[in-house]
Amino acid sequence: MSSRFAPWVGFLVGLTISCLLALAFGESPLHVLKVVATSFLNSKYDFGLTLFYTTCLIFTGLSFAIPMRAGLFHIGSEGQLTISAITAAALGTIVPEMGPIGFFTVFISSLLVGMLAAWIIAFFKFYRKAHEVVVAIMLNFIFSAIATWLTINRFQNPNSQNPETRIIDDSYQVFKSDPLKLYFESSPVSLFFIIAIVMCVALYILESKTLFFQKIKSYGANPEAHRRFGFSSVAVLSSVMLMAGFFSAFAGLTEVLGNTFQFKIGFSPAYGFLGIAVSLLARQHFLGIMASAFLIAILHKGASDLDLETQFLTRDFSRVLQALIICSVAASYYFFAKKGKGSNS
Amino acid sequence: MILTDSAFVLLLLSTFRLSLPIMLTAAGGYFSEKSGVAQIGLEAFLLIGAFSAAASAFFTNSMVAAYLIAALITALFAQIFCLLVIKWKANSIVIGTAMNLLAIGVVPLISKKLFDSTGSTPSLSLVSSGVFPAAVLILTVLVCYYLSEKTLWGLQVKFAGEKQEALAAVGVSAQNRQWQAVTLCAFVTGLGGAMLSTYLSSAYSPLMSAGRGYIALAAIIFAGWHLQKAIMISLFFGFCEALQIQAQSNALISAKIPAEFIQTIPYLITLLALLFFRTKQQAPQQLK
Numbered sequence: 235m236s237s238r239f240a241p242w243v244g245f246l247v248g249l250t251i252s253c254l255l256a257l258a259f260g261e262s263p264l265h266v267l268k269v270v271a272t273s274f275l276n277s278k279y280d281f282g283l284t285l286f287y288t289t290c291l292i293f294t295g296l297s298f299a300i301p302m303r304a305g306l307f308h309i310g311s312e313g314q315l316t317i318s319a320i321t322a323a324a325l326g327t328i329v330p331e332m333g334p335i336g337f338f339t340v341f342i343s344s345l346l347v348g349m350l351a352a353w354i355i356a357f358f359k360f361y362r363k364a365h366e367v368v369v370a371i372m373l374n375f376i377f378s379a380i381a382t383w384l385t386i387n388r389f390q391n392p393n394s395q396n397p398e399t400r401i402i403d404d405s406y407q408v409f410k411s412d413p414l415k416l417y418f419e420s421s422p423v424s425l426f427f428i429i430a431i432v433m434c435v436a437l438y439i440l441e442s443k444t445l446f447f448q449k450i451k452s453y454g455a456n457p458e459a460h461r462r463f464g465f466s467s468v469a470v471l472s473s474v475m476l477m478a479g480f481f482s483a484f485a486g487l488t489e490v491l492g493n494t495f496q497f498k499i500g501f502s503p504a505y506g507f508l509g510i511a512v513s514l515l516a517r518q519h520f521l522g523i524m525a526s527a528f529l530i531a532i533l534h535k536g537a538s539d540l541d542l543e544t545q546f547l548t549r550d551f552s553r554v555l556q557a558l559i560i561c562s563v564a565a566s567y568y569f570f571a572k573k574g575k576g577s578n579s
Numbered sequence: 580m581i582l583t584d585s586a587f588v589l590l591l592l593s594t595f596r597l598s599l600p601i602m603l604t605a606a607g608g609y610f611s612e613k614s615g616v617a618q619i620g621l622e623a624f625l626l627i628g629a630f631s632a633a634a635s636a637f638f639t640n641s642m643v644a645a646y647l648i649a650a651l652i653t654a655l656f657a658q659i660f661c662l663l664v665i666k667w668k669a670n671s672i673v674i675g676t677a678m679n680l681l682a683i684g685v686v687p688l689i690s691k692k693l694f695d696s697t698g699s700t701p702s703l704s705l706v707s708s709g710v711f712p713a714a715v716l717i718l719t720v721l722v723c724y725y726l727s728e729k730t731l732w733g734l735q736v737k738f739a740g741e742k743q744e745a746l747a748a749v750g751v752s753a754q755n756r757q758w759q760a761v762t763l764c765a766f767v768t769g770l771g772g773a774m775l776s777t778y779l780s781s782a783y784s785p786l787m788s789a790g791r792g793y794i795a796l797a798a799i800i801f802a803g804w805h806l807q808k809a810i811m812i813s814l815f816f817g818f819c820e821a822l823q824i825q826a827q828s829n830a831l832i833s834a835k836i837p838a839e840f841i842q843t844i845p846y847l848i849t850l851l852a853l854l855f856f857r858t859k860q861q862a863p864q865q866l867k
Contacts, residue, residue, distance in 0.1 A: 259688055307672055364853045365862065367672055368800055371619065371793055372846040383839040507676050514673065546688075548697050553684025560677035561659070564669035 237570040241515045244566030245529075248559035255554065259546045269543040270536030270555070280535065282414075282421025286493060287531035288524075289423065290502075292430040293485035294509025295527050296437065297352075297478040299518040301366075303447070304474045305454040310355055310370030311482040312506025313377035318348035319486030320381040323497035324389050326402025326490070337406055341487065348483025349476045351377060356475035360468045374506075385499055398498040402490070409492045424492030426484070431524060433481070438520040450474055482506065503534070503552075511560045530556070586829075590821055596709070596779065597824075598817025599716050600625065603771030604795035605809045606723045607764040612799055613727070614760035615740035615753075615865040619675035620660055622792030623682035624765045628653045628772020630686045633700040633783035634693060636776075640704075642711055646773045653769025654762050656682075661758050671867065687785065700776075700783040712778045719767055720810060726763075727806050736760045740863030768792075797849040803861035819844040 253263035274284040294311045301308035322344040329336050354373060358364040382397070389399040409415065409424040441447045453460040453470040461467055489501050512530050516522030537552030604621050611618035632649035636642065660678055663669045687697035694700055727733040736756050738746045743753040775791075776783040794816050795809075802808035823841040826832040 259692060307670075309672065309676065358850075358853060362853055365866075367617065367619070368796075369850065369853070372797065372850050375790060375793065375846045376843045376850075379839045379843040383837055386839075387837065504680070507680065510673060510676060546691065548687060548691060550684045550687040550697065553680045554688065555684075557677040557681035557684060560680070561663055561669070561674060564673045564677070565663050565667040568667040568669070 237567060238517070240566040240570035241517055241563045243570075244563035245515060245559055247566070248562035249555075251562065252551075252555045252558045255558075256544075256547060256551070261544050261547055266540070266544065266547065266551075269539055270533055273536040273539040273543075274532050277419075278417075279419045279421040282418025282423040284528075284531045284535045285418070285427050286422035286424070286488070287534050288528045289427045289430045289488050289492075290485045290505045291508055291512045291527035291530055292434060292523055293481045293488065294505045295512035295516065295523040296433065296509075296520070297481040297485070297506075298509045298513040299516070299520070299523060300437075300450075300477045300481070301474045302513065302518050303454050304450045304470050305457070306355075306359070306366050306471070306474060308352075308355070308370065308475070308478050309367055309507070309510065310352060310373055311478070311485070311509050312502065312504065313370070313374035314348045314351045314479050314482035315486035315489075315502060315506060316374075316381045317351050317377040317486075318344040318483035319490045319501070320384055320399070320497045321347040322487055322490040323399040323402060324384060326406045326495070327389060327400045329403075331403055331405045333405065336403075337408055340402075340406055341491070344487055344490075345480055345483045348486065349479035352475045352479025352482065353472060356468075356471040360471050381497070382499055385497060389497075391496065396498065399496045401496050406491065407495050410495070415492075422493040424488070426488040426492045429484070430488075433484075434520050434524050441520060446473075485509075508534070508556060511556060511563070514560065514563050530559075533559075586825070590818075590825055593821040593824065594814070594818040595713075596817075597820045598814045599712055599778065600771040600774045601791055601795050601798065601813040601817055601820075602716060602810050603719060603774070604768050604792055605798045605813045606720055606806065607767030607771065608792075608795050608799050609723070609764075609804070609806050609809055610727070610736060610760040610767075611764035612796075612804060612866060613740050613863055614736045614757040615743075615863050615867065616664060616757050616761055617671045617675070617866055618761070618764060619672060619793070619796065620657075620678035621764075621768055621795055622788050622790070623675075623678040624653050624657065624768035625772040625775060625788035625792050626682040626686055626786070627656045628769030629776035629787055630690065630700070630772075630783045631769070632773030633703065633776040634690075636703050636705055637701055642705060642777065645777055646715060646770055649773035650766045650769040653772065654766040657761055657765030660765075661761050665754050665757050665761070683786065686783075690783070698785060703777065703781045705777070705781075709778075712774050715770060715774075719770060723767065724806060732756075732759075737863070740865055743865060771795075794845045797845050800862075801849045801852050804863060805861075816845045 253267050256263050256266040274280050297311045298308050322340055325340045325343055329339055355366050355369050358369040359366050385397055385399050391398050391400045412425045414427060415424050449465050450470055457467060485505055490497055508530060512523055512527045515526035533555055534552055537555055538549045540547040540551050541549050604625060608618050608621050628649045631652040632645045635648040636645035660674055663674045664671045690700060691697045735746060735751055739753040739756040746753045775787055798812040798816055799809045801812050819841060823838050826838045826841055
């Protein structure tokens with residue numbers, strides 16, 4: 235068997251272990267599996283919610299997969315999506331109504347903030363040889379603190395006890411009545427879902443057709459050779475991180491411009507980290523990311539219904555499920571590489 | 580003058596109190612990082628340690644037992660990490676992330692089973708004076724220092740992170756040393772977790788590690804992977820935390836610097852250190 239199947243076998247193993255673990259908490263594994271795997275079909279709204287999770291996970295999955303092509307381990311997505319979400323929510327309340335121009339101002343500035351936030355990692359990597367994971371961890375905390383401070387001290391919604399910003403101006407709620415949202419009974423899904431799919435397909439085509447992506451891959455495979463060919467390392471590092479920030483920002487915008495129209499502290503159930511699972515499961519393949527994001531979204535949606543459907547398990551089981559799947563997918567390559575023709579991680 | 584004398588003394592005392600778990604976590608994380616295993620799962624070890632300490636203190640009513648059980652359970656928990664990362668060659672950052680998710684998810688499930696609550700554990704009647712945690716800290720740090728600087732084992736751990744071929748040449752398995760280092764890391768971090776739930780507060784509450792695992796990691800990096808310096812920097816980061824708590828109650832400080840920003844000082848100065856001071860790479864060569 236080719237190592238292409240490794241992550242899927244790993245996925246099944248992780249799912250099996252999780253369900254068996256349910257046994258330890260006095261629940262029937264089959265019942266848990268049924269709830270987790272089918273609750274997204276309960277209603278149109280539930281299906282829409284699952285597509286909303288899929289959207290965010292596709293974006294964060296891409297945000298992990300693109301730097302990975304250049305050999306960068308990008309775990310800063312969470313911080314970038316937070317900072318661009320707060321930017322969108324803040325600008326959405328202060329930029330005066332200007333029709334489409336206003337909307338694009340908010341949209342583009344949020345994307346730029348996300349990209350800049352990600353580029354800091356490339357800067358540290360190139361100029362200070364600092365490890366990208368370390369810088370990303372520090373930045374995640376800093377961005378989250380900035381977002382918290384802005385929310386509570388500058389943009390707090392006066393009508394709410396929860397830490398959240400005011401609702402953005404009506405003119406920026408473009409996605410409030412888009413056809414997809416209406417079809418799914420005003421569930422969180424929005425046209426961002428279509429944007430995500432288009433991005434995946436576009437990236438897939440560009441990857442095989444452009445020299446740009448080949449350069450990124452050559453840097454990932456062998457930075458030294460890449461340099462000796464006369465290609466610029468800083469260009470590769472900057473461009474992959476700018477793209478990563480771009481997609482992380484989209485995940486934030488999916489929430490603020492497509493779902494709640496405000497910034498709520500802690501809105502993200504660690505999309506940034508789940509993106510790692512999505513990307514690993516798809517082996518960084520741009521089309522595969524769509525499928526794996528949908529799969530993880532189903533599980534995430536399903537596990538959050540365990541509160542109601544089971545006696546002893548709670549929505550926290552979702553975390554356990556995700557963790558076990560990440561572990562078994564990450565370890566699966568070892569077993570396939572031993573028998574197969576060589577490792578491919 | 581923002582602080583009165585008594586407030587200053589209080590600030591110093593709370594600095595020591597709050598640095599205890601960070602110092603232990605930094606001492607633990609040092610071994611893992613030094614052996615070449617990047618460790619971002621410290622947060623998980625803290626949570627597991629904190630919960631097992633609170634639960635075992637509740638059942639055994641003994642502080643010593645609580646600390647020991649917490650450290651042992653955390654070390655046991657770390658075996659999952661070791662198996663996946665060291666034996667099955669999975670990426671340590673991926674597994675570290677997964678460990679954090681696992682700890683966040685599994686603790687409420689067990690808590691619900693034991694105490695019928697996914698939130699906090701029952702409040703402990705056992706009150707810990709500062710003497711016992713301080714003694715544990717001093718003893719642990721001394722043992723860590725001894726192991727790392729004065730024993731052959733410590734040297735071999737460092738070689739596992741710097742040049743594994745050298746270890747292989749003398750017939751020592753680098754994998755074994757990494758395995759032992761990560762287990763020791765979890766053991767020590769578990770003690771730090773125990774202090775969180777039994778000394779800094781009197782029960783386990785969800786997500787009580789509050790980023791201290793990452794703060795300790797920042798201390799290790801800021802110190803350039805040097806044990807004694809990492810402990811010193813942890814003390815400073817403990818001071819930042821104490822200052823932040825003061826700022827929340829002291830309007831004069833919070834008017835000048837918001838508490839949210841004091842919270843980020845450890846991360847900010849680590850980034851600044853990477854930007855200005857770290858001229859040469861001091862990370863272990865084979866850290867991955």
